[in-house]
Amino acid sequence: MIEFLNSIQNSLIYKNFFLVLSGLDNTILLLLISLPLGFVLALLFALGRVSKIKLLSRTIASYIFVIRGTPLLVQIYLIYFGLGSVKFIRESFLWYALKEPFWCGVIALTINTVAYGAEILRGGIQSIEKSQVESGLSLGFGKFLLLRKVILPIAIRKVLPSYGNELILMVKATSLVSLTTYMEMTGIARKIMAKTFAPVEAFIAAGILYLFLNFLMVQFVKYLEWKYNPHLRLNN
């Protein structure tokens, strides 16, 4: 038995697991900033998209079109390599953020998730029945109160499953930030592979951690769905 445990402790997967684990905080840091920021911005963009101001709505629509039509990798490279090559950006205050691969990653992930999130939330807002808005108006609700008390709670509740999907896609998308030399889990796994020539062991260790992270995300979304859909619970 002890021999067996020793053999596990000496195995590459076991050693790599803890090496890759040291990159977990960097992955989570990326998510902790870009997901909440992305949600707030997506909400604003979705409201702008359904607004009656044509210019605003069109601008946001074309932003969404461009971001959804190009791969995330292009966006990350554009921000990290592209913006960094422009002289006046290098000399401006923006350079304090853009010289760090971490902030480039955060910016790219946020830009990406805002486009997808805004489209999801727009679907939710537009699917609200007119009668509910009208009854709010007849009660004398102002625009902001209507938004806060009627439209947003219903819309967000409706789109929770698809927004949860987007959150999981974002967890997976953080791995692309490793291509800008940022050392999160995929970056560390690649470094291990370059050192030990054992690709399978390194990437399986990283894969297990990503699966775990996504599992937590699924549970979180399930909890939110349970919390905000009290009328759908079978027994209270």
Add this chain to the structure above:
Amino acid sequence: MFKFDKLVFGDAGWGDEFLIATLMTLLVSILSMGLGLFLAIITVWAKIIQNRITRFIANFYTTVVRGVPELLVIYLIFFGGNAVVMSIAKVFGYNKYIELNALTIATIAIAVISATYSSEVLRASYLAISRGQIEAARALGMNKFSIFFKVISPQVIRHALPGIGNVWQITLKDTSLISVTGLVEIMRQSRISSNVEHSPLTFLITAAILYLCLTTISGRVFKTLEVNYSKGFST
């Protein structure tokens, strides 16, 4: 800052290289979409027949691949694929070194990812066919193959087309990750060109525009197909 004059065709610019790279992206996308659909059909079949083992394997495959970043799957297949192929070849008594070329590996890697998404789409559209139709076909004495080709597939295609269109867009965008394996597609080409010309902004914007064109045009194609396939189909 911008060197768009470097995008001319011929020796003076990168235009022809980008054209070839775009065709390579399209080739990888189409091949892996096809292979992915084939894998997806097998996965769906494994899920819907009443067999606990095949269902477990299929569920395990879709859960794991969808829960792990695409980049990791590509790395794993790119660096681990050769070893797997060689160990399979060893079973058949072939001991020489085998190296798969970049296109094969790219196609397999993207197909493995794309199949998980396609299988969900196909499964949902299979379940949308009412059981009564299959029973009616059986009552008419049709065998399994004609039920599959004459009753199930036409309706599955009809139901699945919008979803398959989405998967196609995802697959097309996922091919950009293949650039890490060294296959020269749009993304790789833009990195090579920007390293030579010291102007990343130019070539990355070119890449973005090319991807945008590809996704827009293929989106239109799928719209047309949808209209075509839903003729005489009232919802």
